[in-house]
Amino acid sequence: MKKSHALLPVIIFALSCFSCKDQGEIPEYVEVMSLRPAPNEVNVDKGTYIGIGLNRAVHVSQAGKIQLRYVNDTSAINNFTYCGYTPPEVNHLCAGPFIWKPGRIVEVAIPKDISDPEGRTMKEDFVYRFSVARDTVPFQLVASSP
Numbered sequence: 001m002k003k004s005h006a007l008l009p010v011i012i013f014a015l016s017c018f019s020c021k022d023q024g025e026i027p028e029y030v031e032v033m034s035l036r037p038a039p040n041e042v043n044v045d046k047g048t049y050i051g052i053g054l055n056r057a058v059h060v061s062q063a064g065k066i067q068l069r070y071v072n073d074t075s076a077i078n079n080f081t082y083c084g085y086t087p088p089e090v091n092h093l094c095a096g097p098f099i100w101k102p103g104r105i106v107e108v109a110i111p112k113d114i115s116d117p118e119g120r121t122m123k124e125d126f127v128y129r130f131s132v133a134r135d136t137v138p139f140q141l142v143a144s145s146p
Contacts, residue, residue: 029123030116031055039128046132049082049096050108056116057089065114066095071105071129089117103134 034053037044052066063081070077083094100106107129112122 028056028120030058030114030120031122032110032126035128037130040130042131043133044100044130046100046102046135047098048100049094052093052095052110054091054093054114056120057091058093058114058116059088060086060090060093062114063093063095065111066093067109067111068095068097069107069109070101071107073101073104075101077106100132102132104132105129106132 031054032052033055034051036051037048050066050068060081060083063083064079066079066081068077068079078097079095080097081093081095083090083092095108107127110122110126112125115121
């Protein structure tokens with residue numbers, strides 16, 4: 001009987017070592033993988049729209065959460081979320097107006113609450129800026145009547 005009592009702590013220790021498993025999961029986030037225009041890019045064409053590549057598919061409606069503003073300008077930006085015909089879930093979001101105001105700096109805020117269908121969100125808000133090219137050729141009168 002004394003031998004079984006001596007082995008009992010060893011058996012309990014061995015069982016505890018082999019039976020312990022971490023039940024926690026490594027958190028997975030929606031992450032920005034690519035941006036067009038790139039952060040701090042200059043002379044961006046005024047007809048360029050914003051393209052955001054993500055590591056996970058999200059519903060296309062998530063693009064409506066992206067916030068745009070002109071730096072040092074209170075003008076509103078009509079944010080159209082258009083990528084043409086797409087499936088309901090995509091890894092690429094589009095945003096922006098049809099035409100940017102020339103010579104302006106644009107700030108893009110991608111909020112952390114953009115989520116995939118499983119509810120995974122971004123780890124933190126992502127904000128970046130780019131500069132729209134100035135118009136170098138002034139408008140010219142092409143025709144008039146009478």
